[in-house]
Amino acid sequence: MFHEDYPDGGWLPSLREMAERFGVSSMTYHKAISRMVAESFVQSYPKKGYYVVPEHLRCRKIGLLFEDGMTSPFIGECRNVASILEVLNTNNFSAQVLQVATFDQLYDLALAHGVEGLIWFDPPYQAKQTIDAIDQDDEFPLAVIQLRHFEDDEILGTAAVTYDSKRIIQARAGLLKHLGHRQVAYTGRDYEQACAAGVVDALKRQGIKLTADHCIAAPHDEPERLEQMLDANEVTAIMSEGGGRLIDHLFKTLSSIPTSQRPQVLVSDFPHLPILLKRYPKVKHVPQPGRLRPDIGHVAATMLLDNILSGKEIKRVKISESYNIPE
Numbered sequence: 001m002f003h004e005d006y007p008d009g010g011w012l013p014s015l016r017e018m019a020e021r022f023g024v025s026s027m028t029y030h031k032a033i034s035r036m037v038a039e040s041f042v043q044s045y046p047k048k049g050y051y052v053v054p055e056h057l058r059c060r061k062i063g064l065l066f067e068d069g070m071t072s073p074f075i076g077e078c079r080n081v082a083s084i085l086e087v088l089n090t091n092n093f094s095a096q097v098l099q100v101a102t103f104d105q106l107y108d109l110a111l112a113h114g115v116e117g118l119i120w121f122d123p124p125y126q127a128k129q130t131i132d133a134i135d136q137d138d139e140f141p142l143a144v145i146q147l148r149h150f151e152d153d154e155i156l157g158t159a160a161v162t163y164d165s166k167r168i169i170q171a172r173a174g175l176l177k178h179l180g181h182r183q184v185a186y187t188g189r190d191y192e193q194a195c196a197a198g199v200v201d202a203l204k205r206q207g208i209k210l211t212a213d214h215c216i217a218a219p220h221d222e223p224e225r226l227e228q229m230l231d232a233n234e235v236t237a238i239m240s241e242g243g244g245r246l247i248d249h250l251f252k253t254l255s256s257i258p259t260s261q262r263p264q265v266l267v268s269d270f271p272h273l274p275i276l277l278k279r280y281p282k283v284k285h286v287p288q289p290g291r292l293r294p295d296i297g298h299v300a301a302t303m304l305l306d307n308i309l310s311g312k313e314i315k316r317v318k319i320s321e322s323y324n325i326p327e
Helices: 015-022 026-038 078-090 103-112 125-137 165-178 191-196 199-205 223-231 244-256 273-279 296-310
Strands: 042-045 049-052 060-066 093-097 117-121 142-146 160-163 184-187 237-240 264-267 317-319
Touching (some): 015 026, 026 042, 026 049, 060 078, 078 117, 078 296, 125 142, 142 296, 160 296, 165 199, 165 237, 191 199, 237 244
Parallel strands (some): 060 093, 060 117, 117 142, 184 237, 237 264
Antiparallel strands (some): 042 049
């Protein structure tokens, strides 16, 4: 039902009558009705007026907000965003990208666009108050995709989808054990950070040694130290975190040392990895048999639509990964 006075499938009164009824000017009402036409609530017919589109024929939309939502979004996680759009399309929903000048505008903007739910992709911590307010109001469901880490591992929102970093590290440690590695190096974090992230403990449980001497936070800043460590044949594998710049420098160094001293390298997944593997074919990349980690965007969109379409509870979800390692 569009409104009890203006039922679905009916015609709205004239522009002048509606403007008088709401106590606004004809120009103001015309702007409002134009927005409703754009949002598919009503349809304009020349010389006949405005027809209230039946609810089952309207465009159903989910609002998408990227990071702070205040600038034109640069979407680096295209795979995850593509999986969001795929889920929406499969369920006959469309996507409405929202942009705001301040977080306070988000709620009103979402209502104005007629979205039935929101997906907020990697919001900053400053958005916490806005996210809490939307959750408490319960006007429409909100799913948060949280990629960044905050202090004390705080998670934003009632329904947030995040990566379970500790379980992912445990799976990677188990893979290194399966491949026969007993002493490894670690890049992307120093030893203290590796301990805090659970890396040292996860490796230790698999019988793999990682010492402070074998942790290099930024190998591109300490190339000589990395080369010396590899020259000594102390490690047979490197577990590495980080993005493109760090991995590019690491692969460049590994490609320059003799094959006999070249360890296998297990890197975290990121969009440019296939490009770097082609650029540095001499790198011994650790094979990842049957790697399984659901797309975070698919999980968030599915959870949100399950709530909208069937009333299923939305909640916090942590995504891990596993490998099909033979016993």
